Amino acid sequence: MSDDDVRRAAIASDERDSFAPAPAGTHAPLDSPEYRSTALRHPAHAPVRLDPAKADATELAGPVFGDDAVTEADADLTRAAHGEAVGQRVIVTGRLLDSGGRPIPSSLVEVWQANASGRYAHQRDQWPGTLDPNFAGAGRALTDDEGRYRFVTIRPGAYPWGNHHNAWRPAHIHFSVFGRSFTQRLVTQMYFPDDPLFFQDPILNSIPDEAARRRLVARYDHDVTEPEWALGYQFDVVVRGPGATPLEDRAHG
Amino acid sequence: MAEATDRPGLTPSQTVGPFLHLALDVPGDRVAVEPGSDGSIVVRGRVTDGNGDPVPDGLVETWQIDGRFARCATDARGEWVVHTAKPPAAPTRDGTLQAPHLCVSVFARGLLDRVVTRCYFDDEADANDVDPALAAIVEDRRHTLVAGGSAVDGYRFDIRLQGDDETVFFDI
């Protein structure tokens, strides 16, 4: 084999290996007793880890959503047919990256959230928060060439739930991303800085690693804020490799 | 060259919560292949919890090696359904041919991260017998990965998150 062949082979195996599991503490244990709904829904058996040689030779590619599947209006949650949503208008933007820091373009990002009163436009949400006829609470966007998405929405309210006495979810926006491949599929929640409800939220606090938890909190960005219009927040979403461990770094130990 | 510390940390997973339907329940997404067209199959099932009760706020996604994708939220009875086609047999990294299967993700309220499983087909017995992933699973749990039924009648793939006959999930 030539040096080039060796290097190519190394990159190929390196790319595979870089889909290695997330560092410990990044994701919550599925059995997280403080979040009561996990009790009957977490598998009791440990997941089966396949011998890498027995895993799929090709990483499953994500679905392709064409430009026709997503319109510009889908990224603006504040405008309804007959009026505008009530609440503090916000711009939420960020990049979809892999853990090697590479942007993932043309990838679908879906969001859903409660309205400014903390009520979802959902049949099963029946707490006495106020409904807003001009807020459906769902949006979608495709990332651009730099992996960037951008939504215009309103800041959601906190809402109560039955998990424990006086339980309130901190304000949050649900995010669903596809990335490029099966391994990169991720659903998560974005929070707002300095929310006083963090301390009692078992969903956010189910994540063991504090630094990982902090990555779910958006950053206020005055450069994204638009005068006379809306407050700006940045929230990057980072999914697993490939490319988490570039070959060069390995060579340097 | 970027320093290791320049690399962004992974974003943790969170539950889809009870209101996932607002964004993720897109009726057209249930259909990867038009019902009735050549090679189309229907796969349905029920998601249940550790008490055997239905999970009415879940989402089942099927991904395939041929690029097909479908997803369906569970209804009040925990039932989901997708229309697709059987994927071709795909090789593992060491070149072994696998039996046709769907790669399945399950999201739900109460699941802080998705769980991942595989849906094989009962009418592919010969291929299933030599499938390396099925062979890696203890024999008395293997059937949890095999959908019963046929291309004509449709396949049934029930997913038990916990308890008796818990579905086998994979660490990916």
Ligand SMILES: [Fe+2]
């Ligand atoms: Fe929520």
